[in-house]
Amino acid sequence: MHNADFTRNVAKALNDAPQRAHLEHVITNFMRGRRGLFNDDEELAALREAANAVKRRVVGRLAEVLERLEASCAANGIQVHWAETGEEASNIVLDITRSVGGKTLVKSKSMVTEEIHLNKTLEANGCEIRETDLGEFIIQLIGQTPFHIIAPALHVTKEQVGAIFAEKIGIDYTEDPDRLQAEARRFLRERFRRADVGVTGVNFAVAETGTICVVENEGNARMCASVPRVHVAVTGLEKIVDRLADLPLMLRMLVGSATGQRISTYFNMVGGPRRPGDQDGPEQVHLVLLDNGRSRMAGDEELRQSLQCLRCGACLNHCPVFKRIGGHAYAATYPGPVGTMVMPQLKGLDEYGYMALASSLCGACGEVCPVMVPIPSIIRRLRVEAHDAHGAVLDHGHDAARMESLAWSLWAKVMTSPGLNAMARKTMAALGGALPAVGPLGAWTSVRVRPKFSSKGLADLLREEDAKEKGSK
Amino acid sequence: MSNARENILARLRAARAERVPDYIPRWSPAHPEGDELVALAVKHMEATRTLVLRVAPSEIGATVRDLLRQRSVTNLLRAPDTWVGELLDAQWPGDGECELLTWDHAAPDYCRDVLFPEAQASITTVKALVADEGAVVLWPTPSEPRTMSLVPPLHIAAVRVGQILPSLAEAVAAFDWAVNRPNNAVLISGPSRSGDIENTLRIGVHGPMELVVLLVDD
Numbered sequence: 301m302h303n304a305d306f307t308r309n310v311a312k313a314l315n316d317a318p319q320r321a322h323l324e325h326v327i328t329n330f331m332r333g334r335r336g337l338f339n340d341d342e343e344l345a346a347l348r349e350a351a352n353a354v355k356r357r358v359v360g361r362l363a364e365v366l367e368r369l370e371a372s373c374a375a376n377g378i379q380v381h382w383a384e385t386g387e388e389a390s391n392i393v394l395d396i397t398r399s400v401g402g403k404t405l406v407k408s409k410s411m412v413t414e415e416i417h418l419n420k421t422l423e424a425n426g427c428e429i430r431e432t433d434l435g436e437f438i439i440q441l442i443g444q445t446p447f448h449i450i451a452p453a454l455h456v457t458k459e460q461v462g463a464i465f466a467e468k469i470g471i472d473y474t475e476d477p478d479r480l481q482a483e484a485r486r487f488l489r490e491r492f493r494r495a496d497v498g499v500t501g502v503n504f505a506v507a508e509t510g511t512i513c514v515v516e517n518e519g520n521a522r523m524c525a526s527v528p529r530v531h532v533a534v535t536g537l538e539k540i541v542d543r544l545a546d547l548p549l550m551l552r553m554l555v556g557s558a559t560g561q562r563i564s565t566y567f568n569m570v571g572g573p574r575r576p577g578d579q580d581g582p583e584q585v586h587l588v589l590l591d592n593g594r595s596r597m598a599g600d601e602e603l604r605q606s607l608q609c610l611r612c613g614a615c616l617n618h619c620p621v622f623k624r625i626g627g628h629a630y631a632a633t634y635p636g637p638v639g640t641m642v643m644p645q646l647k648g649l650d651e652y653g654y655m656a657l658a659s660s661l662c663g664a665c666g667e668v669c670p671v672m673v674p675i676p677s678i679i680r681r682l683r684v685e686a687h688d689a690h691g692a693v694l695d696h697g698h699d700a701a702r703m704e705s706l707a708w709s710l711w712a713k714v715m716t717s718p719g720l721n722a723m724a725r726k727t728m729a730a731l732g733g734a735l736p737a738v739g740p741l742g743a744w745t746s747v748r749v750r751p752k753f754s755s756k757g758l759a760d761l762l763r764e765e766d767a768k769e770k771g772s773k
Numbered sequence: 774m775s776n777a778r779e780n781i782l783a784r785l786r787a788a789r790a791e792r793v794p795d796y797i798p799r800w801s802p803a804h805p806e807g808d809e810l811v812a813l814a815v816k817h818m819e820a821t822r823t824l825v826l827r828v829a830p831s832e833i834g835a836t837v838r839d840l841l842r843q844r845s846v847t848n849l850l851r852a853p854d855t856w857v858g859e860l861l862d863a864q865w866p867g868d869g870e871c872e873l874l875t876w877d878h879a880a881p882d883y884c885r886d887v888l889f890p891e892a893q894a895s896i897t898t899v900k901a902l903v904a905d906e907g908a909v910v911l912w913p914t915p916s917e918p919r920t921m922s923l924v925p926p927l928h929i930a931a932v933r934v935g936q937i938l939p940s941l942a943e944a945v946a947a948f949d950w951a952v953n954r955p956n957n958a959v960l961i962s963g964p965s966r967s968g969d970i971e972n973t974l975r976i977g978v979h980g981p982m983e984l985v986v987l988l989v990d991d
């Protein structure tokens with residue numbers, strides 16, 4: 301997408317008053333919930349330090365940690381697959397489904413499966429994949445993408461849900477949320493019972509023990525991981541913790557930052573397929589490890605911190621930009637600050653460079669992040685990378701316009717030469733008032749107070765001060 | 774596909790390894806004991822809309838019967854070979870008002886064929902109750918399988934008071950969890966819930982609509 305399209309999306313979102321009011325309400329709830337749980341600043345600071353250390357250990361030595369995870373999983377009977385791209389990952393899920401003669405899948409909420417467009421691949425190949433998280437179920441019925449990484453259908457009203465259910469699953473119209481929820485339950489129970497394959501995301505994979513952990517409130521992810529004969533878990537290769545003993549802290553930080561709960565309703569820890577004598581549980585468990593740009597991020601010491609992210613959504617909830625424009629305006633799998641940070645890194649600055657500009661760099665996201673990802677510094681870095689021919693991010697330097705480079709080198713020359721500096725100052729003092737309101741500068745002056753240039757610069761003022769002081773002695 | 778593995782690992786190995794701190798700071802939540810521990814556990818479980826009932830072992834049968842009767846529930850799945858199953862069987866009145874179901878290990882697919890369409894309630898034992906989180910910890914077994922605590926609309930978790938531990942961190946240590954790896958473990962803090970319709974919390978979406986914790990005196 302181009303910056304101009306993004307600007308159009310933003311204008312549209314800003315003019316959507318009902319959406320803005322609802323978003324404000326929901327986000328205030330999330331913020332209040334988080335604050336209610338983490339109400340001791342000193343303790344919170346210590347928890348964040350500890351959580352940061354846990355994740356830094358992982359992203360700082362990913363090769364070693366991944367090999368350990370793979371070995372532990374194998375010992376548990378979990379089959380590990382590696383995918384360099386989203387397409388590869390989707391095809392792995394498709395191949396597993398076909399290998400058991402399956403056609404129907406049930407899936408729980410997972411951002412990484414959105415990232416790889418899993419459903420599209422499966423549907424294009426004759427499979428039926430059903431979203432089972434209530435929010436995801438709703439938006440799948442109308443062909444939309446998640447609005448918020450932890451509240452995908454946040455923008456849909458109960459009246460709209462009623463209309464969608466009436467049209468798509470054939471129930472009588474109702475706008476009573478309890479009845480709508482009951483209808484979804486009834487509809488999906490049969491799907492759980494009959495599905496060939498269950499797909500889930502992963503919140504934490506434990507390298508030490510080969511355990512796949514899934515956090516949820518509804519119970520659909522447990523269904524997906526327990527009822528079908530095959531369970532496939534898909535994860536970005538960074539969502540690992542070293543040791544089982546790291547889990548209690550990381551679980552608290554993830555859930556508390558997301559919703560303010562002490563713990564989610566369910567914390568499911570899958571340690572392998574059913575064993576002889578077991579009465580239920582999948583006969584096969586697969587873990588798909590996805591790269592899709594992550595190993596490139598790991599190569600840079602600053603950027604690799606992006607891989608510490610737990611996908612809690614707190615940075616979205618505290619972002620003044622997200623709060624006003626919502627998730628869809630970004631036109632990206634991951635919206636808000638976390639998306640601004642990761643989309644250009646995953647998919648390139650060419651396609652997603654505009655996101656790096658959609659931040660006021662106010663710093664709120666970095667302050668609430670449970671694992672202390674320095675989101676604002678990384679966003680600033682991405683802005684630089686867009687103009688940097690020697691950068692580390694995909695498509696770095698794509699925006700390095702010759703005129704702009706020239707302008708900055710000229711600026712540097714003027715600022716470092718006292719003579720040129722004085723000359724430029726005098727010129728601006730004389731001509732600054734005539735700054736054009738049209739042309740390239742119009743975009744600046746149309747939304748800002750036109751700057752007034754002083755006839756004296758800082759150097760002149762200092763000189764005057766000095767002279768005064770000398771005079772008074 | 775093994776190519777993908779090699780390529781990914783090669784890229785990751787090429788990255789300059791960070792000097793990471795040797796120790797990981799430990800997080801140690803509160804560590805109450807005795808009545809205080811029980812009170813904390815009850816407080817946190819009730820906060821997530823779990824009904825907590827404290828009973829003597831001799832009252833289990835009557836308490837469970839009342840619970841089911843109030844909800845017009847007419848069957849209950851339990852495992853006869855667990856401590857709570859044994860107590861229930863001994864105390865259950867033979868009036869046929871509420872049937873005790875047993876998971877039939879010889880059935881080809883009890884989960885899909887009976888559990889889904891018929892079971893209205895289940896009662897299971899737990900591995901522990903962790904007070905700081907406010908959740909019961911289950912390690913499913915062949916006699917109490919994974920879906921037994923998930924599919925029936927009412928789930929009763931029977932906890933002996935002595936099974937309450939201060940936190941998940943202590944449970945991980947107490948059970949030597951990293952060594953004794955169960956192939957499934959689950960923490961449950963309340964009834965199934967969702968906030969997906971207009972961000973208002975609603976109970977009972979895919980899992981049990983009600984969670985009852987029976988706190989049984991040792």
Ligand code: SF4
Pocket residue numbers: 557608609610611612613614615616637638665668669670671672673675
């Ligand atoms: S960047 Fe931090 S705050 Fe944002 S989603 Fe990730 S972990 Fe949460």
